[in-house]
Amino acid sequence: MEKGKFSLKNLSIKNLSIQSSIFMYFTVTAIIAIALISLIIFQRFTNSLNATIIEENSGIVGQLGESVDSYLRNAMKVSDSIYYNVIKNTDISNDDIKRGMNLIYVNNDNMIDDIALISGKGELIESMPALRLKDNSNVLEKDFFKKSMAESEYINFSMPHIRDLFDRNESSYSWVISLSRAVEVTDEGKATQALLLINLNYMYFEEIFSNVNLGNGGYVYLTNDSGDIIWHPKQNEIYSGRFKEDNKYAATLKDGITVENLGGKNITLNVRTIGYTGWKLVGVTPSAALGVDGIKFRFFVLFVADLFLFLLAMINAFISDKISNPIKRLDGSVREIESGNLDVEIVPSGSYEVEHLGKSIKNMLGRIKVLMSDLVAEHNAKRKSEFDTLQSQINPHFLYNTLDIIVWMIENENSDKAVNIVTALAKFFRISLSKGKNIITVKDEVEHVRNYLMIQNMRFKNRFEYSIDVDEEVLSYSSLKLMLQPLVENAIYHGMEFMDGDGEIDVKVFKEDDSLYFTITDNGLGMSEDMVETLLSKDFVPSKKGSGIGVKNVNERIKLYFGSEYGLKVESEPDEGTKITIHLPAVVYGENDEDR
């Protein structure tokens, strides 16, 4: 991967280093885990907060409901008190009514604006404080009058209205809720129907409701059973169309808590019915929020998240570093090896697997070095052998001597023999060269030594006899070039030198199982064991006039080409003779042999 060059390809996971991969996977996993946990906790917290708020609000609404209920019952008790303790069975002309009403009025003037006793004919009997009915007020037509007289057993509560029945301060007005009930009065001994009217101070509701805080902008309002607003913190705005409330809908709900989606927002409605009147107290709470308004809070959340991420990233970087460094070092070492530096130091470290990997690579490197060294040595040996062999392919001494013989024969008019020697020499050199091949057929190798022996025999004036015995079947088998000739040469120069015509050199070639054997036997001087060892260990060249290839060279070349299990065996006894056995694999000569 080319460093410094940005491309999308570089971003793929395959191109990431192990440290980056570990860092990335750890961090992403941790982020996801933290995010999920945070979400769950937040959800749980929000739900819990919601539930707490709802519960608290429910309690508040409940208490308010009881307050309103208590207020209304109190008002009813006041009306009962006036009726049963003051009015009933007391003649209306009696001042006791006035005194009784005054006492009750004074004791309850925080909740009562005025009390009036109105006859069935719509005339004011008594009032507290002292009031006068408006001239044009037709009491008999008023709804509250008609309803109360019709439902004499009930106490009626009106909707809020302007107190307009009586003369009042002309420059002011007040809103009241009227409690009205039919009562029986005694007028000059006769029982007649009348109406008891108590105007309740509307500001009571303002006092108890306006300071209610249901949290998160929540509020309460009061409606009648039909949903008409009795009190609402924003009633003026509602009447002027600036604010909308789903009061009609809320009044249809049963007591309890309902979560509704109104106007696109989740709202909790807490409804409580006020006993006698059927009025509905409705608590409205928008969905609980953690109070996350405020841009600073959001930045704070970002800060906390960023800090945690930073710490997380640092820890992940440390961990991934710790894990990946030994691998990186190992990778660096392998790159060095790749570039050819086999002397690089490998220090296995890190986790168990990485350390084991390092050790294995170190061992492999050692083995590679050894193998390479062996290969080099083998290569060098081969090269040397080939060089020696190459050198020997054209031996000037042998050539000069042979040419001398040819000249001598021609001079002595022994042309037939001369032709034979020339022919033999030509064949000898042809096979010696063999177009540069190192592996030739057994037939050629035997022919080569045959020609050599013939020439040498003539040269040494038949000082020795020779025989070549080759199994027909092995002629097509593979043989190493220049293998027999150096051994025969050795036999001639070492063994035949002091012979007087009774020297014998026998060459045999035969096959036994999968092996091919060449034996060169002579009845020459033989060698001691030391000499045999020397023969195979040193580059012993018996004569400068020979091929120049030693027995050791032949042995080495055999092993090089065919393997260490093949080679030469020398058996010799001083004054008895020497037998050299060549062991080769029995391989039929093929095209591939020219490569060897």
Added chain:
Amino acid sequence: MKTDKIYIWIIWFVSIILLFVISQTNLILKEETPRVYQVSLILDGEDESKYANLKKGVDDAAKKYNIDINLITLNNINQKTLIESEEENGADGIIVLAKNDLKINLIKSPVVVLKSKDTDVFDTAKIGSANPSINISKRTINIDYTDMIERLYTAFEEKYDGSSPVYVFVNDLNLAGVSKETDFLKSKQSSNIILVEGDEKEFRTAIEDLVHSKKSAFIFSLDKKSTENICKILGGSSVYKEHIHGFYCIGATTFFLNKLSEGSIDAIATLNEYDEGYSAVEMLMADLKKTNYMTNIDMENMLVDKESLENEDIIKQLFPID
């Protein structure tokens, strides 16, 4: 590569510090503390009691928008001078019930003018050549006094006998809409109109003259002060009422509505003053906060008679809950 990584760590660390400073200190981000706006409400007369509903609307809106209202009545100072002095005193915004002769020129603070519909209170000549850097806000709430007098006149026509004199009482012809109303009445009853400008004294003289001449009349009162004076005079003796066949007023107060209820006044042309005050504050706030700008408003008028006082909707508009 390693150097790049170090830079990333450094930048990240700096971002944490930055977020901390932003969220926990006031060095970079100062969280807005709820601001209390100072707004002056300048009336067109000396008596603030005649504007109770307007003030309720202004007060309710002020609660919503966190505004401190400074109510100013006219005490022999002209409105233009008052506006300029309030601006100098640091008022964030001004609401003014414009008299006809008010001409506002260059002013930096946002201003909302409650005025007669066809009257231009902005000195366009001066404003036209204003320094563009001065932000001139020209918001108005328009009251169609012509429409008011037309409605009132319709109610009057139903009862008018065709020959009785029509007395028109005004306290100040410069009050918004008064001149248009008088022009309208003159155009309708040119031969029967008797215009009386003045105070209680002048009005009382006119009414007593009526009584002494044993005539009856219909009366229009074109401003609240005049209506109050008339009501006081009529309330002083039932004799006066006998000579008044119809009493028609522009503008409502609780007192007038009570008189309407008892029958002393036959009809009142008015508007929802609570809504008027509330809208004026909303309009001003839009200018102050430079968001959700409102277009100028034309208020809707209503004609109120005794029967309509039975209407709950009208009651709620005319008697807003405290």
